[in-house]
Amino acid sequence: MYSKDGEKYFILDAHIALWDARPENQRNIHGKQFIDCFYDYHRNLSPESEVWPYEEYLYYGGEKLMKDLFTDGYVDHAVFQPAALPAFYNNNFGQTDEAFALAQKHPDKLTYNHCWDPRFGEDGLKQLREDAKRFNLKGAKLYTAEWFGDSRGWKLDDKWSYRYLEAAQELGIKNIHIHKGPTIRPLDRDAFDVADVDKVATDFTDLNFVIEHCGLPRLEDFCWIATQEPNVHAGLAVAMPFIHTRPRYFAQIIGELLYWLDENRIQFSSDYAIWTPKWLVEKFVDFQIPEDMTEYAPLTTEIKKKILGLNAAAMYDVPVPEELQVKNPPADAEAEAAAVA
Numbered sequence: 001m002y003s004k005d006g007e008k009y010f011i012l013d014a015h016i017a018l019w020d021a022r023p024e025n026q027r028n029i030h031g032k033q034f035i036d037c038f039y040d041y042h043r044n045l046s047p048e049s050e051v052w053p054y055e056e057y058l059y060y061g062g063e064k065l066m067k068d069l070f071t072d073g074y075v076d077h078a079v080f081q082p083a084a085l086p087a088f089y090n091n092n093f094g095q096t097d098e099a100f101a102l103a104q105k106h107p108d109k110l111t112y113n114h115c116w117d118p119r120f121g122e123d124g125l126k127q128l129r130e131d132a133k134r135f136n137l138k139g140a141k142l143y144t145a146e147w148f149g150d151s152r153g154w155k156l157d158d159k160w161s162y163r164y165l166e167a168a169q170e171l172g173i174k175n176i177h178i179h180k181g182p183t184i185r186p187l188d189r190d191a192f193d194v195a196d197v198d199k200v201a202t203d204f205t206d207l208n209f210v211i212e213h214c215g216l217p218r219l220e221d222f223c224w225i226a227t228q229e230p231n232v233h234a235g236l237a238v239a240m241p242f243i244h245t246r247p248r249y250f251a252q253i254i255g256e257l258l259y260w261l262d263e264n265r266i267q268f269s270s271d272y273a274i275w276t277p278k279w280l281v282e283k284f285v286d287f288q289i290p291e292d293m294t295e296y297a298p299l300t301t302e303i304k305k306k307i308l309g310l311n312a313a314a315m316y317d318v319p320v321p322e323e324l325q326v327k328n329p330p331a332d333a334e335a336e337a338a339a340v341a
Contacts, residue, residue: 001324002074002308004285007301010324012309012316013078013277015177015212015237015269018065018099020091021058030147030186031088037185042274045241050279060273062102070109073270073277076309077318079111081141081177081212087148100135111316113139113177118160119148125167132171138316139175140168141212145183145191153191157199165204174207175315180222181213181238194222201229208315210267213238219253223260233315234261236307237269243283251289255296263303267312284308302326 002009021035035058043051052060069075080103082094096114103110114131116124131137145153154161156178168176180197183189194215201209212235215222226232234257242250257266268284270277285304289296305326313320 001076002281002285004282007285007305008324009074009281009285009305010309010313010320011073011075011077011277011281012268012312012318013069013073013075013270013272014210014267014312015081015235016065016069016078016272017080017082018062018095018102019059019093019273020095021089021093023058025089025091027086027088027090031085031093033185034085034088034093034187038274041238041241045245046275047244047279050276052273057273062098065102065272066106066109068276068278069272074281075109075277077109077111077313077316078272079113079139079312079316081113082115083141083143083146083179084115084117085143085146087146111138111318113137113141113175115141115143116164117143117146117148117154118158118164119151119154121160125163128164128167129171132168132173137171137173139177140173141177141179143179144196145179145187147187152188156196161200162203165200165207169204169206175210176207177210177212177235179213180211180218181216194218194225197222197232198225198229201225201232205231207231208233210235210315212269214253214257216253219256223256226265227260230265232261233265233267233311235267235269237271238274240268240270240280240284241275243280243287247287248290248293250287251293251296254299255289255293258297258299258303259295263306264311266307267315268308281308 002011026032039057069078080099082096085093100112103112112135114135114137116128180192180194197211208231210233211222214234239253270280288299
């Protein structure tokens with residue numbers, strides 16, 4: 001829990017990872033390209049005091065994760081969002097077994113989501129059903145730009161993707177997180193385009209689609225889709241560190257999201273270990289949209305509390321102490337306020 005100026009915040013980091021990018025796990029040059037791109041994001045967008053040594057960044061392990069998130073980082077709960085990348089890594093990039101074991105050891109602090117690739121066809125569907133039972137899945141993380149043989153990406157509205165989403169719906173895997181953000185070398189930028197979100201959100205209204213990185217650099221496209229699809233949510237991973245390096249750009253991002261969506265469909269994410277949550281939480285609580293950016297409404301404490309944890313906690317049924325909840329005004333008070341207006 002984080003507290004500042006008498007206010008207490010429940011922090012749910014909705015997008016974290018536990019990866020192994022050490023040379024012995026890199027299948028080819030692309031494995032090195034991928035983690036080097038991550039590291040460039042890390043060192044270029046972090047405060048100097050928060051930059052890790054490169055070797056530590058390749059693999060940091062569960063003990064450091066627990067310290068960075070829960071001892072130092074103010075986080076009350078976090079959700080693993082793994083990426084497999086078997087074309088680049090021998091034993092996958094996101095460490096499924098290690099992350100799941102950590103979540104089992106700390107169920108009050110960690111939720112484990114899994115991943116799938118519809119290009120695995122029937123075999124993948126069978127595996128998905130087994131994984132749903134093994135991991136007791138509530139959510140999944142999809143990476144539409146992953147390489148698979150000669151394929152360098154897939155779309156959410158592909159025929160086989162629909163088969164997997166239908167299975168997820170049957171299995172109770174309700175929260176579908178999708179990387180739709182900046183490209184990562186050597187993946188193709190256009191494979192992360194947001195256009196396919198529109199169709200699946202319309203056709204699977206029982207699922208929540210959390211668009212990680214809120215579509216950047218396609219923020220406008222994302223907003224036009226999300227404003228008409230109430231089951232589309234914005235994940236702030238990658239957007240958050242611009243609060244440090246380009247605060248006016250961050251103000252534009254959060255201002256647009258609040259204009260087109262609302263404060264109930266935006267989720268804080270550190271994207272650990274690309275960045276650590278401590279400084280992001282501190283800066284966001286202190287952040288205000290510049291006064292000259294008059295087209296955007298101010299960030300209230302209540303909005304910040306929802307974004308920092310309450311929204312994702314509601315999505316994942318994570319209990320939040322009553323004292324940390326946002327107190328909504330009674331219905332009659334709302335009606336009275338509307339009448340006065």
